[in-house]
Amino acid sequence: MADTIDTRYHFAAVNPNDHAGLIYIAAFLTLTYTNLTFLTRLFVKWHVFGFDDWAMCVAQASNMVQIVLLLISLSSGLGKSYETISDSSYARMASTEYANQVVLYLSLGLSKCASVMLVQRLFTREARQFWIICNIVTVVMIIWTVFAAFMVSVGCSPPSIAPTTKDQICPSIYSRYQIVVITDVITDVILILAPAYLVWQLQMSQKLKFQVIAVFTTRVPLIPLSILGLIRFKQSLYSNNPGVDRTPVILFQQTEICYSLMAATIPSLKAFIRSFDTGSGVKVGTTNAYGSSGGYGGGQSYQMKSLSGKNSATRSHSDEAGDVIVSNKPFDKEHDKKRGNSTTQITSSSYPARKSREEDASGGMGYKAHN
Secondary structure (H helix, E strand, O other), rough: OOOOOOOOOOOOOOEEEEOHHHHHHHHHHHHHHHHHHHHHHHHHHOOOOOOHHHHHHHHHHHHHHHHHHHHHHHHHHOOOOOEEEEEEEEHHHHHHHHHHHHHHHHHHHHHHHHHOOOOHHHHOOOOOHHHHHHHHHHHHHHHHHHHHHHOOOOOHHHHHHHOOOOHHHHHHHHHHHHHHHHHHHHHHHHHHHHHHHHHHHHOOOOHHHHHHHHHHHHHHHHHHHHHHHHHHHHHHHHOOOOHOOOOOHHHHHHHHHHHHHHHHHHHOOHHHOOOOOOOOOOOOOOOEEEEEOOOOOOEEEEEEEOOOOOOOOEEEEEOOOOEEEOOOHHOOOOHHHHHHHOEEEEOOOOHHHHHHHHHHHOOOOEEEEEE
16 A cells, blocks of 8 residues: 655654754744743833843843744754755855854843842842842843853854854854853852842741742753753764754753743742742732732831830832832841840831721731841
8 A cells, every 4th residue: 555645734844854843842932931921020010110120121022033033044944954955045044043042142141130130129229238249240140141142153153153064163162152051050050049148138037038049049940951952062063964953952042041031030920029028027019909008019118116116117118119128227237136126016107098908908917027
């Protein structure tokens, strides 16, 4: 019996000489998931945009550009055996893949910057030590972003990064990618440890500390993704079929950029911000049936008055800036010794009716902090 010929249309077939279909799937999944998380971020923080949100806007825009470049490269022969595509298609494929690598690392670096800026947004300039640390980390991420984009491109031609033979390989390209991946891993470790260190200094329950730290540890999977991408990149350079064997590299890179953009958005969701507590007894963005009580939406201020009449502190929420103001006094050990074990009662300086409703919604417990 003669074999039945499949005459159905296939958008992108997958066979030994063509793995473009796998890259198409990864590209569209990246496009879908990153846009969904980005739109969620816009919905949650539309009225309280900060520098972290603008950084994420640029990162998302860069991600869209790299996906467009990837799709153009796919239409020109990316993921296929180079023997099956024309010289003109190969030239266009190599050029667009070259550009894709540059923009991809720009987007990846900007997502790191957005993560640091979100942490910084939780503190005011009064908490000088914390602001200095965040500023240093932000500068490091910006430098890495530019550095990575240069390392994967400058000095190498597009064909030398997507070579058809071993003789075409850019001599230093693998060493460059090694440096980029190593520094990429280091920056991700910094983005995990820095928030943990900052949060651990705050006067809040250990349960909430671990909750906040756990959210920032969502970046951990990015480390193996980056390393695996490097391993497969080396294999593709010296492969007998470099066009097809470049597919796993692209898959790991698309997974990494997708996850990085999502990980930068997760901590900014209301459920996380609402649970943030700096030890003053007021949680950010407490919600009830009557709306938001402070946080980013209340625009109100709470004056904290000590029962002993000796100590006081102020915690405020700015509706315009969306900043959570954290006094630097809780970080002063000498200040803690002087005030002893006094109980601080928080009274609202405005909106007394709302305060009453909030106490009812919270079970009549009111707001109290034990220092």
